[in-house]
Amino acid sequence: MPFSDAVPENPAVPRDAATVVLLRDTDQGLEVFLQRRVAAMAFAAGMTVFPGGGVDERDADASVGWTGPEPARWAEWFSxxxxxxxxxxxAAVRETFEESGVLLAGSGNGVVGDARLYAEARQALVSRELSLAAFLAGAGLTLRADLLRPWAHWITPVQEKRRYDTRFFAAVLPAGQHADGATTEADASGWQRPADALTDAEAGRSVLMPPTWHTLTELAEFGSAAEALAAERTVEAIIPTLIREEDRIRVVCHE
Structure with missing residues (x-):
């Protein structure tokens, strides 16, 4: 079996990461942006996920232009x-831009209308030639923390060799912007209603990790993006446990 429920003597230390659940309203209802990770990825290969990734040490640069709830407030929400x-x-803003082309930034009180204008900067961020703070400063942009909402906090099971301490954010696709699949980390990308994404997983047409499945189940209850973002949430860390049952591994989620 590829997985074991045995707890290692020295579990891997989880790396901080950020995931962003992008939302949009359509005539068919609320949709989310999902990507299927390429099979060569070291973590979650072949899985259907939301955009996101690990925190870069430069993401803590205090010089980044900032609009919205201050870091101290986010610290309270995410412990x-x-x-x-x-x-x-x-990291949430950077990874969303790198993986989907959606840029949660703007100037003044506005938000970037066409993020494709910053295609070269996007590639420089991916290659780590450019930091988010340097990109925003050079483009005269400010990070729009007010476009993000705290959603959840998931930590990879201790049995895994590669672990992440991931905070989930939710955000609405800014007007005029388009989410794409122009990333080497995914071989398919697109918008789906949460219920349809869950149906695909149940039918075996896609594979979801517990955090993705749980989040989609929550979102399926909302009729619009505004309704989802307005919902009151208490963010507490969830660490799934792997339990062997004969020839299968069952995942149990608890806070």
Whole structure:
């Protein structure tokens, strides 16, 4: 079996990461943006996921232009240090731009209308030639933390060799912007209603990790993006447990 329910003597230390659940309203109802990770990925290969990834040490740069709830507030929501919370929010914005082309930034009170204008910067962020703070400063943009909402906090099971301490954010697709699949980390991308994504998983047409399945189940209850973002939430860390049952591994989620 590829998985074991045995708890290692020295579990891997989870790496901080950020995931963003992008939402949009359509005539058919609320939709979410999902990507299927390529089979060569070291973590969650072949899985259907939301955009996201690990925190870069430069994401904690305090010089980044910032609009919205301050890092101290995010630290309260996510039970993190202030510098850690800043890095998580910056990672959320950076990874969303890198993986989907959606840029949660703007100038003044506005939001970027066509993020494709920053295609070269997007590639420079992916290659780590450019930091988020340097990109925003050079483009005269400010990070829009007010476009994000805290959603959840998931930590990879201790049995896994590669672990992440991931904060989930939710955000609405900004007007005029388009989410794409122009990333080497995914071989398919697109918008789906949460219920349809769950149906695909149940039918074996896709594979979801517990956090993705759980989040889609929650979102399926909302009729619009505004309704989802307005919902009151208490964010507490969830660490799934792997339990062997004969020839299968069952995942149990608990806070």
């Amino acid at each position: 993190a240090t202030e510098s850690g919370a800043r890095a998580l929010v910056c």
